[in-house]
Amino acid sequence: ECSYEEVGHLCVSDPGPGDGGGGGGGAPARPAPPTRIPESQFQSFDIPAPTIYAWPKDWAVVGKPAAFWTDTEVSYIDMTLLTYAVTVKVTPERFHWDFGDDTGKTTSAKGKKPPPGSSPQIGHEYQKSGTVSVSMTATFSGEFSVDGGPWLPIDGFAHVASNEIGIDVYRYHRYLVDEDCYANPRGPDCT
Structure with a gap:
């Protein structure tokens, strides 16, 4: 039977007359603990x-x-x-990759550096040469705990952009030449 009001962006109980919110000369009542953190507040966290x-x-x-x-x-x-x-617990859930060539991919795995000779977990094959900028946006879910209490879910998700990586994409060709490039530096495919 308590009424609710928005304080900042957190939903809290409005103390009634018998809850220390009225007169009586006592110390001001401590507000009720937060019971919910809206998505808009979660997205503003650092x-x-x-x-x-x-x-x-x-x-x-x-x-x-x-x-x-x-x-x-x-x-x-x-x-x-x-x-x-x-305490707010922030967990990465999804990763949206932008490979810089008008293509992208969304993964639930964060990937890892592949061992020599193996296929990458998150890989991309470029189709033309040039310079591209690769970035990723991570989607995080959240939970919060008040004064060490149980974990409570936070509404919605927060999206955070990564750094950017510049990639130079090269095209290579194989040529059979009949001359030694050391002997004739101007021969085919020697320059």
């Missing part, structure tokens, strides 16, 4: 930006897979809300 990596580090070859990954992990943010110690 969530660490994901870092992305590529292999080869800053180049790729047309028609050959380049590997991408991120090392984003679960993170925790400590804050005080309405006089309560609140």
Whole structure:
């Protein structure tokens, strides 16, 4: 039977006359603990930006897979809300990759650097040469705990952009030449 009001963006109970909110000369009542964090508030939190990596580090070859990954992990943010110690747990759920050539991919895996000779978990084959900028946006879910209590879900998701990586994409050709490039540096495919 309590009424609710929005304080900032957090939903809290409005103390009634018998709850220390009225007169009587006592100390002001501590507000009720937060019971919900809306998506708009979650999106304003200082969530660490994901870092992305590529292999080869800053180049790729047309028609050959380049590997991408991120090392984003679960993170925790400590804050005080309405006089309560609140810990927010931020978990990466999905990763939307922009490969810089008008293509992208959404994955639930964060990928990893592939061992030599194996296929990348998150790979992309470029179809033309040039310079591209690769980026990723991570989608995070959240939970919060008030004063060390149980974890409560946060409404919606937060989306955080990564760094950008510049990739030079090369095209290679094979030629059979009948001359030694050391003997004739101006021979076919020697320059």
